[in-house]
Each structure stands twice: as C-alpha cells, then as structure tokens.
Amino acid sequence: MATLIAPTNHSPLEDAEAIRKAVKGWGTDEKVIITILGHRDAIQRQKIREAYYELFQEDLIKRLESELSGDFERAMYRWIVEPSERYALLANIALRHADRNYDVIVEIACALSPEELFIVRRTYHNRYHHSLEEDVAANTSGHLRQLLVGLVSSFRYGGNEINVKLAQSEADILHEAIKLKDKNGNKDEEVIRILTTRSKIQLVATFNRYRDDHGIAITKKLSDEASDDFHKAVHIAIRCIQDHKKYYEKVLRNAMKGGGTNEDALTRVIVTRAEKDLNDIKEIYYKRNSVHLEDSVAKETSGDYKKFLLTLMGKED
Amino acid sequence: MATLIAPTNHSPLEDAEAIRKAVKGWGTDEKVIITILGHRDAIQRQKIREAYYELFQEDLIKRLESELSGDFERAMYRWIVEPSERYALLANIALRHADRNYDVIVEIACALSPEELFIVRRTYHNRYHHSLEEDVAANTSGHLRQLLVGLVSSFRYGGNEINVKLAQSEADILHEAIKLKDKNGNKDEEVIRILTTRSKIQLVATFNRYRDDHGIAITKKLSDEASDDFHKAVHIAIRCIQDHKKYYEKVLRNAMKGGGTNEDALTRVIVTRAEKDLNDIKEIYYKRNSVHLEDSVAKETSGDYKKFLLTLMGKED
Incomplete structure (x- = not known):
C-alpha cells in the first residue's frame, strides 16, 4: 500500500497557478509547494507540469531547481520527474558518483518489474544518449560487470510457473558457489546465469529450497561471507528479488x-x-x-x- | 526495398473464404493458398487469420499445418505467423536443434532493430514461458554464453551520435583481441562488452576505424582466423551489425x-x-x-x- 495521499479530483491549472504564486518574486513559499506536489500522484504531477508550461512558458522542474536548495531540492526533483526518468537519473548518478554505488544499480534492476525496467532503459537512452548497460559495462569489469550488465539487461519471464526440479538443482549450484567462494570463482558464472535470467518466482523457489536444505537463508549466509563488490551485488540482488520491501x-x-x-x-x-x-x-x-x-x-x-x-x-x- | 507484391486493397473475408475453399474436402489447392497469402503483408495476413477464425471457428495456421507438408509447410508457417512470433520460433528451433545453430541467434539479435528485438523477447515469453536469454544461457557456457546472452538482451541506443575517440580506442581493443586470440582470451571480455552494448552506428565507426588502421576489414581478418564457436559468433555479430544485407x-x-x-x-x-x-x-x-x-x-x-x-x-x- 502507498502512503501518498492524493485527491481524486484536482485542477492542474489551479495547482500550476498556486505554485507560480509560491515561486514568483522574492522568496519562495515552500509550504505551498509541499502541500500541492506532496499530495499528487505521478499522472497528476505530469499534468501540473504541462499546465504550468502552457500557462507560463516555463519548465516547472527547472524553476523549482532554481528556487529550492539542498536535500529538499534534490528530493523534490526526484519526486516531480516521471518515475522512469527518476530511475534513469538515479542509475546515472550512481554510475557517475566517485565511489560508485552499485547497490542502486542492482536495486533498480531487481526491484522493478521486467516491463518497468525496460521503460527505464528506454528513458535512459533519451536522457543520456547511451544505453544503461553501456554505461554500466564501461564502469566495471570481470564478474561484477557480467552480473550488473546481466541484471540491467534482463527481461525476466513474468509468469507463475515454478520448476521444482530446477529450483533444487540451482539451489545446489548456489550452495556450491558460496562454499567455494574464497577458493576459486568457477561457479560464479553459474550464479550470474541463474540470477540474471530466471523469473523472480522461480528464483524465490530456489532460495526457499536453499533454506530448507541448509537451515539458513541464502541472504544470511551471504551476508556472513560477502566481502568484495561482486558478492555484495549478489547479496543485494537476492534480497531485492526475494523481498524488496x-x-x-x-x-x-x-x-x-x-x-x-x-x-x-x-x-x-x-x-x-x-x-x-x-x-x-x-x-x-x-x-x-x-x-x-x-x-x-x-x-x-x-x-x-x-x-x-x-x-x-x-x-x- | 521489399519484394513482396501486396494489393493496397483486399477483403480479409473474401480471402478467408477462398482459402477455406482451397483446404476443404479431399486434397488442397496449394496454388490458391500461394496466390493469396504470398501476396499479403503482415497486417493483411493477420486480418485474414482473424476473419478465418470468425467465419469458421478454426485456427488457420493449424489448418494449414495439417493440409500442407515438407518445406512448403514450414515456409508457409514461418510466413503466416506475425514477424515477432516468427523470430521467437526461429530462435527456439535453433536452441532445440541437435547441433545448435548459434548463427540464427546472433542474426536475430544483431539484424533486428533494438525495439524489434525487445518485442521478440516479449513474444518469446508468451510462447515458451521462459525468457529467450534464459534458454540461451542454459544451452551455452563460458565466453560464448556471455556473448550470446549479451546480444539477445541488448537494447542498443538508436541515436546518430558517433564518438570518434571511442571508435579509435575500441578498434585498438578489437585488434589486440584478434591478435592475441590463440594465446589467451583476456581481451575477449572487452570484445563482448563492446559488441553487446555499443550502438550500431558507433560499432560501424569502430569497424571502419579498424579497416583504416590495418588495411583489412575486421570481418575478413576474423574469417581468416575464426575457429571456435565463440569467434564464429563474434564474426557473425560484426557482419550483421556492419551490413546485414x-x-x-x-x-x-x-x-x-x-x-x-x-x-x-x-x-x-x-x-x-x-x-x-x-x-x-x-x-x-x-x-x-x-x-x-x-x-x-x-x-x-x-x-x-x-x-x-x-x-x-x-x-x-
């Protein structure tokens, strides 16, 4: 369930006018901006942006950027853009950031639905004139690259079928891979294959199988052992797929x-x-x-x- | 330019009735079927299928499958299904085939536009209840898997920008990789990264750079050297991207x-x-x-x- 409280009826024109009043002249009335935009859903915000542009020939996002500042400005910016733009932006920031935050890349790739992720990839093209996987690949190497590129490029099957035998055999592969982790990385490619191509529901069945067989959740096992960037990314991917909340x-x-x-x-x-x-x-x-x-x-x-x-x-x- | 000659006006109902006549009773009038379906574009064929189903409560594709045989039947089947279904089918057949034909997988991934490829992936879900990359990954291993999964999962940027400096540096990487091919495979992962993530227009600039620097087309160089499945797949990918015709x-x-x-x-x-x-x-x-x-x-x-x-x-x- 959402926490956002948005009215079922609102007038984009009136909202745009009220926001204009709040940003015009000296000073800004932040309270009005929060009261309006903090109570509008994605479609409503989009309509307000359109109405604002029509009325004042000005991009509302740019105006708010120049009026607001600090954490509040950043939060408002992320809120007011369309969801797919927001994810594209978050991914791009993560990639440009000095100590690259692969958590966010993994989170976007694994917490979104396959169709949502695809729309983010398209939005990323339009916004950055690159593909998301291109930028991910250029910033990484080795197994980490293989995993991250696989995750952001994935288009998982969304059906409800579970293959019980496959869950068993792939739980075994994951177990072997975790066990051997520090000795060699031969099983890592199988881990990458499983995590980047299987449907979410199949993966959850595999993780459940793992817990039943070994008496410990795979995420727990991994968090005891996760050390390098690759294994941290594996850990986050599994957690987002298993239960993103x-x-x-x-x-x-x-x-x-x-x-x-x-x-x-x-x-x-x-x-x-x-x-x-x-x-x-x-x-x-x-x-x-x-x-x-x-x-x-x-x-x-x-x-x-x-x-x-x-x-x-x-x-x- | 297409070779198909299709009328701008046609009646799906009349077509469906004529086909029904041709398949009804003993024997089949193949000539009528060819004359009609061999002169209808994808949208027209789709309308004929719908009209046929409405009129006769029968799936035209299934009926034709049972009436026709051999190479003619297979060609008609591939023709009458929607293009994205056809590619999904061709990919699936390639993967199920005894001596797996990776050429077809590479061809579909590289000759289609990024948007077309995505529609094929979605169709593959609906038809096979798996993702295409899942089936590709389960049938392959090592660098070949990494390349093929990367190619079928790609959603390349479609814009016209070319980064000349990048074309130079990546042409150098490709050159090194080909040179070192038989000694080790360290550069193969870079080849995979370049071929699976860059836009087609950027890749063509890179291939041109290669030819200008080394006096030989990269495809020619590779066909002299291509030996294993991985290098054959690299070769086909480059050829499809450079000039699919x-x-x-x-x-x-x-x-x-x-x-x-x-x-x-x-x-x-x-x-x-x-x-x-x-x-x-x-x-x-x-x-x-x-x-x-x-x-x-x-x-x-x-x-x-x-x-x-x-x-x-x-x-x-």
Missing part, C-alpha cells in the same frame, strides 16, 4: 543508523516507494525497530526537507 | 552452394526479408554471383515450395 526497510534503517544520516538513500526510498508500497515498508520497519518510521525520519531531518518527506509518508503536520 | 546474401549463397540445399536457411532469409529489403539483397546477390537470385532459387527448389518462394520474391509465374 524488507530490503528497503534495511536501506532506511542503515540510512539513519549511528551518527550521520544518508539523505540520498532516505530520499530515494521514500520518493520511489511513496506511491507504491511505503506503507508496508513502514509496518516492517516498526516491527523490526519498535519505532515508527515517521518518528525516525523526523528525528534525522529538519526544515522543508523533513516536512516534504513526512508529507509523502502520509503524515500530516 | 550483405550478410543475408552470403547466407543465401551458402545455402545453395555445392551439392545440397539448406532449405531452412533459404526459407528463413526469404520469409524474413521479403517484406523488408529482399530486393536490395537480390541486387547484392546478382553483383556477387552474376546470376539472379530467383534463378538460383528456381534451380534448387521444386513444386509448391518453389512457387511460394518465387512469389515472395516478386517473381510471378
């Missing part, structure tokens, strides 16, 4: 752990899931941490950024 | 070379290109062989199969 809960938890806050991760999860299943993720978070996610977020953030995130989480002031 | 001319030439005839290859090229660019391929064939393609085909084939192929080639009796 639990995965996102952990991203949020880690983002607010210890002293600092990872605003990029916090923003990313809230902005990408608010319209989808952030309510479920909130419940998992509460069960795991005995604290409401909104309370954690409120403690870690401040100002308009805080107001905006809480609005997206369905928490009114 | 010249590639198809050679497939036709080889299919009719020496004593026997490779009907599968002959059918595949004529059926897949008749609506696209078979006329251009015919011209290349004539220039290369000083014989008209129709004459070669007429010599190598007979009966209804011959009549049908010649009809698709725009050659009336």
